């Protein structure tokens with residue numbers, strides 16, 4: 116009886132952590148049946164290439180969500196940092212253009228985090244505040260560019276970020292994967308990462324055991340801002356040009372991927388493995404919809420429905436495990 | 440077995456004598472049998488006590504009766520009708536109400552909203568009549584001796600106050616069967632007396648109550664019949680007056696316990712480790728000064744609302760103080776946050792384990808290591824092997840009942856959760872250990888072991904500030920006691936002078 120129970124418990128854990136992986140595999144199988152051009156090396160690298168921008172955004176945002184807050188400002192942060200990276204290049208050179216953009220991304224995170232921690236904001240507050248920030252940064256991006264696109268860089272190494280390959284593997288994918296690995300190790304294996312989890316699980320308890328809650332909250336936003344800047348580089352390098360609205364909807368797509376991957380919105384749960392699975396699921400769905408020829412408006416409808424469904428599942432899961 | 444049967448089975452009685460019949464209930468969780476073939480027969484208008492070690496299955500039975508968990512097998516009859524497919528809502532409709540061991544209040548709502556949650560609608564009315572509800576809530580709270588603005592948010596209440604709200608809520612249903620799972624765990628004698636008066640009144644109205652407590656004196660005071668649980672089984676049930684205290688303890692923990700409290704050897708304390716001067720907190724604490732010596736156990740006694748918790752929270756830097764100086768080992772220190780306090784080797788075990796003490800969805804291991812995560816890391820990386828070793832040691836030292844150190848806190852019994860809170864601070868090895876209700880919900884046997892532990896800590900030169908609503912235990916193990924009343928110190932007593940009556944008098948402001 117005991118053994119049977121233990122096996123049940125074990126299967127349950129496996130089931131919990133791998134349902135979304137299973138969903139991904141089923142999706143891939145489905146897509147390959149629907150279209151024989153899906154499961155080709157070229158299309159698969161294509162998917163990765165497409166998701167690397169949103170993927171980087173989602174990785175950074177995962178830190179914030181695990182820490183118990185939201186960062187909805189990332190969409191326009193991607194736009195702004197992309198614009199800066201491109202338009203500053205003729206003036207200060209590639210290195211400094213990128214460095215400044217990165218600093219801007221991190222600073223946006225710093226501002227977000229500082230505002231939220233200084234008012235002792237709740238998770239809901241963080242949603243609204245960063246949402247406000249989304250609008251502000253979007254406006255700044257429009258003001259800087261006067262609403263026009265910025266023509267691309269002629270620096271080969273910059274373009275390499277978005278279009279280059281190392282061997283057969285696109286550099287942007289390597290950038291995404293390497294970031295993911297480093298960030299995953301940081302959050303799951305280090306004391307700082309663990310403190311972010313404790314903060315997300317219950318910031319009151321975390322405070323009372325001496326964790327610098329404000330510090331860690333700000334750090335998560337800074338990481339999110341930095342990853343948005345990286346996404347900005349990849350995006351502008353790939354299409355070789357920056358537009359003030361290039362990042363629109365990225366925050367929405369990233370949240371969708373995170374929730375679909377199974378990171379609980381309450382905070383203190385899940386790892387970046389969830390994020391990666393969620394990003395790939397969304398990537399496969401987009402790609403499949405493109406191949407089948409679904410219009411971009413209709414794709415948005417589908418993605419919106421997926422987000423709503425994923426949130427419902429997340430809440431239901433809590434309901435079942437919740438009160439004791 | 441035959442002897443038990445005589446007392447247990449309804450033979451000879453007419454069936455309708457029993458309001459509640461629990462027959463052969465079994466409930467298994469992964470890795471544990473929480474209830475093993477439990478049968479109880481509870482008469483109408485009876486106050487039925489349940490006692491048992493931490494993790495014996497008491498709360499699980501309550502949750503099954505209220506439809507929170509489903510039993511694997513067995514039957515429940517209420518008023519002769521079998522209860523099947525029970526949910527909390529149905530249980531409520533059948534005339535049951537419950538005080539959960541872990542509170543179930545919505546912290547962002549007011550006291551009266553919490554009391555009447557889900558029941559705000561009235562016949563022929565669209566809008567809620569708050570005046571009526573608030574008045575009713577006030578009356579309910581007053582009946583248990585507690586006057587308070589019922590529009591206050593629950594998040595601003597202390598644990599004892601939350602407990603009062605839970606009790607008022609359970610009373611508000613006009614239920615015929617009330618399940619009380621450790622309602623007295625954080626109440627002091629004064630509030631307890633009121634609660635008992637209410638229970639007596641309910642009894643006269645033929646309302647049946649199941650009363651769970653680890654304080655055996657209470658059981659003898661109010662329970663007509665008492666059942667003893669051990670490892671998920673009922674080991675004995677009979678009229679409470681036929682039990683002796685020792686017999687209950689013996690049947691609960693499987694061995695005899697000679698004394699309730701270990702002996703405390705008197706030492707001369709000279710070195711001052713903590714000195715608090717003229718501490719004040721807005722609306723709570725008024726100019727409090729005291730000191731703590733090395734190796735001393737300083738008890739703080741006071742009624743609910745006397746400012747005990749606020750005082751220690753302010754010392755620990757968890758709440759703001761208006762004024763006051765704190766000296767650690769003779770040096771003036773500014774403690775602005777818990778982090779500052781922890782750096783000075785001060786620990787605060789908070790009274791509210793769910794809200795302030797535990798990461799309830801995390802494992803035992805992650806909770807225990809939470810206070811020392813930096814210490815068990817090398818160049819940032821957590822030594823997870825060491826983390827497990829420390830957790831395992833704490834589990835065996837404190838006899839925490841669990842399936843493994845990876846079990847989530849949510850699945851532990853209340854008393855075992857409390858032991859984890861204790862463990863997480865013990866592993867951080869503080870010099871000054873402030874304990875606010877450390878034995879809350881802990882069984883008789885384990886309490887003794889905690890007192891022994893406190894003794895051995897002080898022998899190693901640590902100092903303890905000990906707060907408990909259970910005045911007897913503070914009196915028994917403290918070297919010195921200060922009594923708080925209305926945010927001020929209203930008396931200080933050395934060990935030799937400690938007397939229950941005298942201290943109670945000071946606690947109620949005389």
Ligand SMILES: Nc1ncnc2c1ncn2[C@@H]1O[C@H](COP(=O)(O)OP(=O)(O)OP(=O)(O)O)[C@@H](O)[C@H]1O
Nearest residue numbers: 468473493494495496497498499850851852853854
């Ligand atoms: N949801 C759950 N999942 C798994 N195990 C559980 C769950 N709830 C309780 N248990 C286990 O069942 C046993 C009985 O727990 P229960 O809460 O009924 O104890 P209790 O008698 O109320 O103890 P205490 O005096 O500490 O409150 C314990 O071993 C506990 O770990």
Ligand SMILES: [Mg+2]
Nearest residue numbers: 498540852853
């Ligand atoms: Mg219990």
